[in-house]
Amino acid sequence: MTTTVFFPAGAPNQSASGTLQSVNDAVQLATDSLGSVDFALAGTPVGATVAFEGTSDGTTWYAMKAYPKVPGSAGSTTANAAGSYNVTVGGAAKVRARLTAITSGSFTCVANGTAGAGHVGVKNGAAADLQTTPVPASITPTDRSGSITTGGTAQALMAANANRRGWSIQNNSSGDLWLNEIGGTAVIGQPSLQLPAGALYESPASYCSPSAISIIGATTGQTFTAREA
Template sequence: MSDTVTLPGTGAVIATDDVGGVQFQRIKIAVGADGVAADASAAAPLPVGGIRRDADTAYAADLAAHPLLFNDGGRLKVSVTPADIASTAGNITTNGGVVALQVKRLSNLSISMVAAALVGHNVTFEASNNSTTGSDGTWYGVQVVRSNANTVETASGVLAATPAYMWQVNVSDYAWFRVRATAHTSGTAAYILNPSSYVSEPIPAIQVSATQPVSGTVAVTALPAGTNLIGNTGVAAATHTDKSGTITAGGTAQTPFAINAARRGFLIQNNSAGDLWFNTLATAVQSQPSIKLPAGGYYESPYGGCPTTAISIIGATTAQAFSAREW
């Protein structure tokens, strides 16, 4: 049957919905432009408005209708507070008793216990990724840490009173968490599992503090044969030997420093008005490859770079003076 009805007399067509042979008139909410009669849909949604609210205080009383709130910039206000997730409480009064919590959307848990006439009580801390009820599925032991010390535990140990600490555990990658009694003689252990929705790093269960002893054996490898020596790396004192003099014959090289295998350094200063040249590799000449010392010039061999060969010197003029030291 067609979902329309024609009004008698006028011939006007009314939109209806045929439900089991009964026509229900369609009522259009007039949100479109003049002459537009499209049903509300994802393509033509109903407009939704709100009110500007600059203050962050409560707008309506508890359980009252609440509009969408916008700030002074026209942006929708959203809550930045973490989810408030209720704690789970349960009593264990028999061996095998369990207090469980689904933790898929949680980060951390704090676990507290209050004892009442408790005797011989011990629980283990467990997690499961395939449980659906907190009792079925496969369960695995997990580590928790005491709230007052860096003490890691997988079980509480035998308790007969309320402990002076809680336990904390990161549960961000588990589906379920529970405490399960592995021993219980009598009395009541009242547990509270208090969750946190904050995203956080795993709880640092073991921390190193103060001075830690280190022991062991360090192997020392012998130096290979040859000249690979380790000795005193300080600067050793040395006695200087005066090698000062003058040019005996202008234009002729002379050797103020003879070959000395023990030499560790030398210096030369030109005290004359003309150039002097010296060479540590061959007989000096008044040009390259000899090293030029201009009037007043000074040269000292670098540390570790002193030759042990004979050192030759030459000047153009007889009696050119130079100061020299060897050590």
């Protein structure tokens, strides 16, 4: 069973509905004047898969990514459970929700199209389709303070940390300290970063290395105060 509803150009909303019970049953909309279509699936069928598809010429259908109407959810070209799914229809002449597999039961499907786009896509989008990961408003830093164990020999300041968001160090001694923040072994001189006596270094807002950080000083016992967040 396939249901198609055509509306005149300029209509603010378009809708269609039907039952998805057998393979290739579909509910589809012509997308003239539409920016996006919501497909609302209801029911608890067993082994059901619904594919979201579009066509530019009315003959050849291609997969389209639909976004669950749940904040933070990534898009998918198929759905296996009840819910509302939004498809941005730019360029398509028609879109549809088509049943591609089922063991028993059925979905009822209501399609509602509006002029507004429900999701702004990015070409070749990935990484959960650019859904953001919330960052805590505040982070408790870890104390990495210490002293030079053996003068002239590099030692670990901070282990590699893929979740590191920032770090800082202040030289409390009367001699220079040297840092390597890109995963190599610190040396006295280039390419290490020089931290003169009393100086404070803070990782820049635009860049924070996740690599292991190494430190070296010429004299045993040189102290430093360090923080990692």
